[in-house]
Amino acid sequence: MKRVFVTVGTTSFDELIERVTTPEATQALKARGYQHLVLQVGRGSILPDSDSCHELTLEVFRFKDSIAEDIKCADLVISHAGAGSCLETLGAGKPLLVVVNDQLMNNHQLELADQLYQDAHLLYCTPSTLIETLKMMDLSVLSPFLPGKPKNFADFLDKALGVQ
Amino acid sequence: MLHNAFASLTDLSKPVAVVAMALLLGLGVFAGLCLTVFCFVVRLVIVIRSGSKCKPGKKGPISVLVVAGSGGHTTEILRLMDSLSQSYSPRHYVIADTDKMSEDKIRTFESTKDGRVSEGRFTIQRIPRSREVRQSWGSSVVSTLNALLYALPLVFRLRPDLVLCNGPGTCVPLCVAGLLLGLLGLKKVLIVYVESVCRVESLSLSGRILYYLSDYFFVQWSTLKEKYPKSIYLGRIV
The missing domain is CATH 1.20.5 (Single alpha-helices involved in coiled-coils or other helix-helix interfaces)
Structure with missing residues (x-):
């Protein structure tokens, strides 16, 4: 069963939750073969009812200690632009669509999402272009995100500090 | 006369x-x-x-003061710690006293690092958080000074060879305390700063301060290397 996981992080992002549960959005997801939609809504005021969606089976929760399992089980992750969620999703090798909260401009967290978008590791949209993006997006253009190389750091430090 | x-x-x-x-x-x-x-x-x-002439590795194991922050900072710094060999021992982790998650992460990491736990090779130290997220600059200064009161005795007692940090507010008072050991001629404490991978275009507040005070300053994106030529860029390292 193909799953979509939507995460808003530690705060709230009602506009994303609202848009992604519109009939138009869920139809677009169904047309792509997704059957299950999991929403992590944080402190948001919108808590969709699991019966409210006819196209997909819906699961909603506010917070969990770790969303690693939800990411692992997902075939597509739709996330806010938070660095933690982006890195965790890409680290797990999952296709990622970042929805930027345009009401939070000048947030330094956007720097990373923007760079990762330029390097074609994720797709990028705003709540108002979400539905269109879900219809038109091509996940095959995404390039894999290779893990960083802490060994380079360790080698440099060993040399600089004279470790034998 | x-x-x-x-x-x-x-x-x-x-x-x-x-x-x-x-x-x-x-x-x-x-x-x-x-x-x-x-x-x-x-x-x-x-x-x-x-700093560049200081080679504590030639004398034996290097004691490290690791400044863990909260959330993402802790995850990143543990990835760096994972790459370091056993020559870096003992490891003293400093966490903010309001941070419950980091301690669990550190204990899990240390217990799986080489598949065996040996007490004494690492410790966990707590100091007051110097800057909560979204705290104003004015009250940040006051709470940073307060954190310095705790950082000084901690650093003077542990006398690490190296302070490793990646940007939580707590790291500035600890690095200043390390610098003071050097100023007083007691011990040269190397300051290694790794800017978070989240920082692509601009340095964090801690980064902007420690760029001038650290011995090795790492950035993870080439844009920052261009803006801060003294920094070290080895690609993404976490």
């Missing part, structure tokens, strides 16, 4: 003498202050410049 000069000095009307004395005294104090500041700056520059 000398006696005459002294007599003529005392002959001067009293107010003029008092003003002259006060001026001289003021000038002396000012010159003294300038000299102190000058000596301090010279000493600071000498201590910071001495």
